[in-house]
Amino acid sequence: MTQRNSVRDELRRFTMFCGAVFLSIFSFLAIAVIAHNVTAVSSSAALSVDTGMTKSEVVEILGEPHQIDRHNAWHYSVHGCSDMLHVYFKGGKVESANF
Incomplete structure (x- = not known):
């Protein structure tokens, strides 16, 4: 027992x-x-980032970056997207923004 x-x-x-x-x-x-x-940022806000924008303009649209890598590229999570938005700067302005 x-x-x-x-x-x-x-x-x-x-x-x-x-x-x-x-x-x-x-x-x-x-x-x-x-x-x-x-x-996460909205997809419409992510698509509104254009080359030539300054860092402050990007922050105004998307907010502070979710990640910053060693190359000083900014990364944002996007609603409805498994990839992140990558924003690359050159001379303080957006050089490219892509998923």
């Missing part, structure tokens, strides 16, 4: 542990998806 109870207790603990792990992973993924949707 005690052996059955101990097996049940172990199974219950293992089930609780698996449930906690699942909930923590699910919560992490849900937060990542929500954060992407909140911070």
Whole structure:
């Protein structure tokens, strides 16, 4: 009888542990998806970036960049697009903007 109870207790603990792990992973993924949707720029705003614009004009349209790489290129997440918008500058002005 005690052996059955101990097996049940172990199974219950293992089930609780698996449930906690699942909930923590699910919560992490849900937060990542929500954060992407909140911070992503609209596709129409992304398409309005033209060559020759200054950095301040880009910030006015798109906001602060989500990432800046070592080459000082700015990267933005875009709603409905799996790729990021990449904005490259030369001399303080937009040289190119592409997905």
